[in-house]
Amino acid sequence: MITLLNIEKVYQTKSIETVALQNVNLTVPKGEFLSIMGPSGCGKSTLLNIMGLLDIPSSGTVEIDGQLIRSYKDKELAHIRNKKIGFVFQSYHLVNDLSVLDNVELPLLYRSGISASERTKRARTALEKVGLSARTKHYPGQLSGGQRQRVAIARALAGEPEIILADEPTGNLDSVMGEEIMQILLDLNRQEGTTIVMVTHDENMALKTERLVRFFDGQQVSDSKVFDLQRV
């Protein structure tokens, strides 16, 4: 569960003050698949960063899994990110010089007390879930876009997070591959009960999720259950 209360984010430069988010109140219950839509620059990525503890709000509070984030100490935030949150990005962000398996192991490297064999085991399991167990020794450069995104998802899964934050995960993919990725995320949500927050530009993708929040100019403009939308 993620709870955002009165979140405001202001970017301050010498002369200009840019408001990226204003008065955002949003609760994502455990096990929900939420999608966020809005035009470019509406603040949705900033919101995702704040949820993922990659960015600090100017004011307001963030609660992850019932735990109020009081201190924004780098080390503690890093620990929470590592334990509870998995990230999937539009441009995959794979490390090109590491094999698929090594890429997937990455989050486990920043967790203490996991042996090398345990890391490999978990990474393999995660790759199995996305159907890539045959490609462990490949390098990102040898994979297609869809395969790369699946590796990225496996990497997010390897840490067994409660929450997955996906920033336009299908944005760089054609529709067939996009569907594939979407299906993996949906399965994950349904079968494992993972909370997923997905930023997307694609209305079709958004409609597959449970709830859709729209943003405009840093403010939340609508919040509806997809079920309702489809009825209307």
Add this chain to the structure above:
Amino acid sequence: MIRHLFKLIWNRKGSNFLMIVEIFFSFIILFGVITLGIFFYQNYKKPLGFNYEHVLVLNVQAHDVPAAEKREGLEQIVNRLSAFEEVQHVAVGSENGPYSYNTWSTGLTRKNKEIISNMVVVQHDAFKEVLQLQMAEGRWFNESDAFSDAKPIIITRDAKNQLFGDEPAIGGKVSFGSTREKQNDVRTVIGVVEAYKPRGEMGEQSYSYFLRTSLADTSQQAHSTIYVRLKEGTPPVIEEALLDAAEAIGRGWTFNLRQMTDMRTTYLKQSLIPSSALFIVCVFLILNVALGLFGVLWQSINKRYSEIGLRRALGASAGDIYRQFMGEILVLATFGLILGFFFAVQLPILGLFGFTTATYLSAIAIAALLIYGLVLACALYPSRQAAAIHPAIALHEE
């Protein structure tokens, strides 16, 4: 994590190759310089064994003079110089005195041990006082030794340690030449001198032995260098008076008088200047590499912006990033050092250049530590920059 870093560097070996090569060459250069440095330092640490201050060296050349006349003349000059109030001691000795550039080396053997040793012939007992040699054991020569059947010899402590080890040296027998030859000139050790390094402070030669002959002994060569110790505070003008006195006896002979302190200055200059030039050039080369590494590392952060952001998102703290970058350069250095070690270790294995294995090994260790220190220093600022990168920005940079 270490394994992860090795994997990362290994997979990037293509683009890291040049850096590894640079580190390799830097290591080789440092290794060479440090080997020399250790060698010089070890020499420097050994005591000099004599006092060069207030010593004059008078070279006498008497060309077409009958041998007997030359012997007589030398003896007279020694007596005449000793009579000067400012002069403390005078002795005739072989030409290969300290800082003289003359060397006279022979083999010295005892049982199956052999050393190459510097040979010094003294013709007056005062030689010890002129150079202020210190006795470690036994005694210095006296007048009777010149014709003694016991054929006395005095060796330095280093020579004694090498030949006798822990056994007592006084009364022991040594002979000239190598172990392979038949030994007929057997000598009896009567004393051990604390130290004597005729090649000066940086010189390596610490094996020397002293023989005593008499100017009157026509079966032995008459040497032509007169060593003079002056009282402290004697002005240099005395040199002219000494030369006049010598000239008055050896008419038509050629005299050359030098202060040992001057000889020392020239000698040290000649040996230190090339070493210093070499040292400066090496420091430059290393500094050059350090600046280059710094630049390349700094640059590489820009290239790895998104990777840094990603790692932060996956749970790496700023400290983790900092340590990763420092760790990477250490691993990189290790690759270069492994390569360098492979080459450097050939020297002691093949016994090249004649330095001791211990010298080589400590040089390898020091050079490796210096390289690690150097690369860490180069990586410090770039790594800090990397750690300071804001993940949210790094991830959205396309």
Add this chain to the structure above:
Amino acid sequence: MLKNYLKIAWKVLLRRKFFTFISLFGISFTLMVLMVVVSFADHLLGAHNPEIKSDRLLYVSRLKMTGNGSTLNTQPGYYFLDRFVKPLKTPENITIYAREYNFNAYVDNRKISMDLRFTDGNYWNVLDFNFLEGGPFGKADVEGINRVAVINESTRNNYFGEGTTAVGKYIEVDRTRYKVVGVVENVSATRIYTYADVWVPYTNIKEDLQEQKFGGSFEAILLARSPAEVQAVKEEFRNAVKDASIPGPDAATYTKVEVHADTLLEAFVRGISRAEGEINLLMFSMWVFLGMVFFMLLPTINLVNINISRIMERASEIGVRKAFGASSFTLVMQFLLENVILTLIGGALGLLMAQGVLKLINDSGVIANANLHLNPSIFMLSFFICLFFGVLSGVYPAYRMSKLPAVAALKGGIK
């Protein structure tokens, strides 16, 4: 077009000041060291006064006798040179002189150290000294055992005082008074065959010149009629000494004598390599070349490394250029030009630094009468080394650059 390139190159260098600084630091120091070494070599072996005709000069300065397991390395004696060098027909002129001896002179309670050289009259014809006052002594002075001397400028200043004249005055060296007949410009101590402070007729030497032995303390310089005849002179000398039999007491120990007429460079190489037989200058040049390459290796790799970094940083710029139709060739040429400009600037800095270092060496008095300086030929050589350095360190990075695919380059680079 070229002007445009130059402008871009200049801007690029200014844009990345830190990288430009690192590059310049490495280039300038490397070239400085090279220039100092070259000018030192020139000082040691180049054609300078008094050895201005060095392409016609041959030196007989070492004599080696071997036999019965013993080796004696010495200078030739007067007897040897008189018998085997003086009668040679091919040389235009021959001089025989003794090595320098060091003496102290005492003037007003000051000690002056002087190097004295005993020479014949031909010495002044074979070699080209610059006389500041008076002139040389001649054959008659030598044969008459006259007490006359030629001194150098610094001895004049030390002995007689700054700004005075010396000709006609007397100088006392080795207990003997010599009348000064000429004053010459200083000769650096690196010119080991001609350097001295005082030159006097060799007949004044306190040594038995008629003693029958090959070794001694003399040397000879042979002047060939033309550079082309140098080989002929060598040949004649080789034949002359081929069957030389060792006289006197040395005959008991030594059976073979080896002596060569070498050019200045050959004599130098023989001195440092202790080589026997004729000197192989090709081998020597190869070693020098290898040494230079080894020294330049690290700075070059460093420069290549920095250059690659610089290129990768500009990957997107390169991508745009490619996308707009620039060929790989133009890009490579542009980059090479940029690098050559950088090395030339570095070379200019290195030249200034080298001037400073040479002045430092000259003033330090480490080498007596040293007069190290850069001359146009050293300058030209440095210029070519710069170009070579610039092209060498630019080629590989430029190759890497040309291989950058436009699309990847646009996206910010290849990892």
